[in-house]
Structures are given as structure tokens and as C-alpha cells.
Amino acid sequence: MNRLFKVVYRKEMKDMLRDKRAVLAIASYAFGVPLLMAFVFFLMADDKGAEVRTSVAVAGLEQAPGLVAYFEREGLEVTASTIADEPKTLPSSSDALVILPEDFAEKLEDGQPAQVQLYVDDRSRTQAERGGEVRDALNGYMMHVASARLIARGVPPILMQPLAVNTSDLAPSSFINKMLGNSLMLIFMLAPFVMGMSVALDALAGERERQSLQSLMAQPIATGMLVAGKWAMVASFAFGGTLLAVTVDLILLQFVPADLLPFKLQLTAGGFALAVLELAVLSMFVASALLAVSIHAKSFKEGQTYMSMLMMAPVIVGYVKMYGESKLPEVANYLPIFADVESMARIFFDGAPNVTVTLSALGSSLVGTAICLWLTTRRLSSEQMLSET
């Protein structure tokens, strides 16, 4: 039994390692995706370095020398602007625009609220942060003026602060951290699908297309053993390719400045070992699912159509997880890929696994593997396979 498994596995590996399509799929994903990630980080990095001061353009600044002085004390670079109406964009090289009304000084003197308009541009993370700095500076100036007024009237400013609120975020990861982190996990989850697709197609749909199936099925080898040998080959490709892709990605992330990363990796050696185990089990499941699809195709081309539909599954799961997690039923945590994304995110970003989620990821993948292999063996044993060949 063991001997026949090895015979089939060795033959399949030898055959597939000579398949340029399979090798190309692995190389393009393992090295192409990190390049794509590098490009995305390049786009995320603003032209300005971290040392460049936040610049705020102020329209009507001649009326507000106090505000300008406050801004400068807060480290902002202030420039004058002549824009008076609603602008379409921020002035060149400005991170925010403040428009002061013509009666700004008058209102301030009378102790009346002055209508100040702040324009920011949140299209990038850095710009959003710089806009936030200007907003905070405005609020700070407001408190500064209010305190001065109260002191002038003999009222201690502390009376205006009946509560001192300290906020602590109990979420394991912030939303943006989690969303972008889940995107990275999705890249890892997709890897076994991409790496195993071509070889899974060749192993069964290709066998039917080249009409070698009839000859093979007439040999003294149990169908289950044949499927097991082919499955082991697909799983080897899926896992090997995924491990390569993850390793290349992690090496690349070491070279990206930490302030450019939308998430903070907290991967430990033990966590990495657990992630490798989880990816191995996930690869086993993906290999079995790919074979269960491949067995239904009579040709490589037909199989590619089915595979492109199957590839949608992890992408949909990833997006559902990112945007609709709060609406997901509890059972989703026990499904393959759903549980894997969550479990891997905890390992990579929280530095410690959630044992329940990790166990459900491993368990659901193993159960899924058994079901898919049973379905594939059943289908391969059916007489319909040969009559359709």
C-alpha cells in the first residue's frame, strides 16, 4: 500500500517538475507578488520625508497673528493663501488650508465664535495624519484662547474640564491595521491555490485529456491510492510554493521602513513554526479541493474555467472577512480559510495565537480534506468517468 503510494507520488512529482506552467506559476506568485507589494508601498510613501514639517496655508492670516504664532510654536509651517472661496484642491505643497473670515479678529475681540473653515485631503495615510495635526493645532489654539478669556474673568480654566477622559482601545488590532493585515493574510491564503492549480489540473483533467486514464485504471492499484499519490504531489507543490512565497514576502517586509507599513508584524519563532504548520494543513485542504474540481473537467481548458471560479472563493472569503466580519455568524470561525485568515492574523500581528481559532482552522481543513478526497475517489471510481473519456 505504502509502496504504491510512493510509486504514484514519485512519478507525479517527476512529471510535474518538468511542467513549465507549474514552475512558472510558482515563480511568478512567489516573486511577482512581493514586487507588487513593494510597488504598493512605494505608492504609499509620500514624496515628503518624515522630517519635513506639516504645512498649513492660511487665508486671511494678517488678522490672526496669535493663531500663526501658535501654529509655528506647534511646529507647523505657515504660508499665506489668497483663496477665499471653496477650493477644489489644497494649495501646492500644503497639507491643509485654513480660511479665516474677514471679521475673524473682530469676533475674537468681542468674544464671539468665529467661523473658521478647515480643508484637508485624506487620500493618503500621511496626508490624513498631517491634516489631523492642523485640526489638533486649531483645537489647541481654541482651548488656549478660551483659557485666557476665563483667566481674564477670574475663572480657573480647570472648571471647564469636569471630566479627564483616558481612552484605551481593547481591540486586538485597529480597524485599518486589521484590514490591511488581512489583505496580507489573503495573499498567503491564495498562494496554495495558485501554486497547486496547474498541477492539479494536469493530474486529473490532463490525464483524461491525454487519454491515459483508461490505461492507468486498468492497473492493479486501488483508486484511493491513485488519488492519494496525486493529492500528495499537488499538496507538495501548494505547500512548497506557499512557503517560498511567504518567506520572500517576510524578507521583503524586513526592508520596508516600519513607518511605511500599515501594520506591525509581531511574529515570533514559535508563531512562525505554527504558521508553517497551519499553511501545510491548509495546502492539504486546497490540494484536495483542487483535485475535486479537476476530476470534473474533461480537458485542461475546461478545468481552467472551473478553477477560475474556485479561485473566487478565497478572494470572496477574504473580502467578507475584511468588511463584513461583524455580521458573520459564529460558524464562520469553524470554516477553512475564514478560520485560517483570523488565526494567521493573530499569529502575525498579535504575536500570540488564539488557540481556539487555530485549532478550528486546522480541524476544519483536515475535515475538508477528507471530504474532498472521498468525493474525488468516488468520482474517479465511477464508470461515467471512462464513458466520458
Place this chain on the structure above:
Amino acid sequence: MIIVEKIAKNFGEVVAVQDVGFTAEDGMITTLLGANGSGKSTTLRTVAALLKPDQGQVTVDGICVQKDPLKAQERLGIFPDQFGLYTRLTAREHLEYYAQIHGLTGTALKHAIDEVVSLLHMEDILDRRTEGFSQGQRMKVALARAIVHKPQNIVLDEPTRGLDVMSIRMLRQILLELKSAGHCVLLSSHVMAEVEILSDHVVMIAGGVVCADGTPAELVEAAKQPNLEEAFVALTSAHERNAA
């Protein structure tokens, strides 16, 4: 020896085989002769344990194919109607794969490959990948693959289809050598000349039923016709008239 006993096989509403029975003896070439769609391939696939008959049974050297298909397949060498080679593997790797499935390893495996390579004169193509092989070269690999484990019974489904004259002559020679060595050779064909030259025993099939059975000479005599082709037409037509 292969014994087929009154087998019947339907695919849904389609009746592929109604009543086929015959014995293919060792040391003889038995040919299933019939038109396209007459049930030859279904019968051979049942012998190879690829299909289960709805009725009847097949035994290979006394082993019931339906009860113990793997044991029966150990005693069979199958040459399918399509060669189905792996284009990225060499001819030697094909032979190794199939021989290993049949349990050959080490020296026994090497000897088995050397013998079949010598028998089929495959030395020049042995270590080449099969991509780009001619039809004759592909036939050699498929046949070598079927007999590398020295099965007692060899089943060939329309073996000469698509082959040139030289390849057909070579195949014919090899089948006669296998017969001389005491193997049971069972093949299907609709090429009269080939059947007449090769066969010791002809089983004529029409509409999924055996309509005549005997040596080529016996069939010609029974049909009172000048040759096997005329005899085939006469006997199958008579059967179709009776069935109607």
C-alpha cells in the same frame, strides 16, 4: 485464459452489450470482430475491470474480475484504444512506472525493461521524452508498457488503428511471438485482413450479441461465403434479420 460468461451492460437507456460469452484460450489469438458500436470495447473494458457488467461474469485465469478486480488486473496487460502517454516522461520512465505498479523493483525491474526493449527494438527511443514521437513509436511504448510485467493475458483494443504498414507488421509479429510463448491474446478489430491473418479464434459481435464464434475457416464455411469479410456481412445480417 479469459472466460466471458453471458455478460450484459447498459448505459442508462443505451444497451451496449446484451449477451456476450466466449473463451479466450492460452496460446491462441482470439479476436472480437464487429462493426463500430457493436459492443467490442465495452466487452474488453469489462474484462479489464473498468466496467461492471449488469449480468454475467468474467474470469481471468480463474479469478472473477468482478469479485477481485485488482488480482485479475495483475494477470492482465492492457493495450487501450488510445495510447495515452505522458509527454514529459521518457519511454523508460513509462515502463518503470507501470512495472513498479505491478510490484517489480530492483534487478527484476531492470531485467523486465531490458527484455521488453529488446523484444520491441526500442533502444533508440528508450531515454527520449515521448513528446513528438511518431504513431509507431507511441504504439511501441504503449505495448511495452502493457507487457513489461509479463502478464499471462494481453488485451488489445483495436491495436492497429492509426498505424502505418511497417508498424502493423511489427505489431503482428509481436502478437504471434506472444501467442507462441503461450500467452492468451484477446483483441478487438474490424479490419478483416488483420483478423484473418492473426486470429485462431474469431468472435463476431453485432448489436451487443455474439452472432458467430469459431476459427476464420469455420466461419467462412458456416456462412458459405468465399472469404471472412463476406462471411461477416452474411452472418451479422442474418442475426439482425432474426433480431428484427
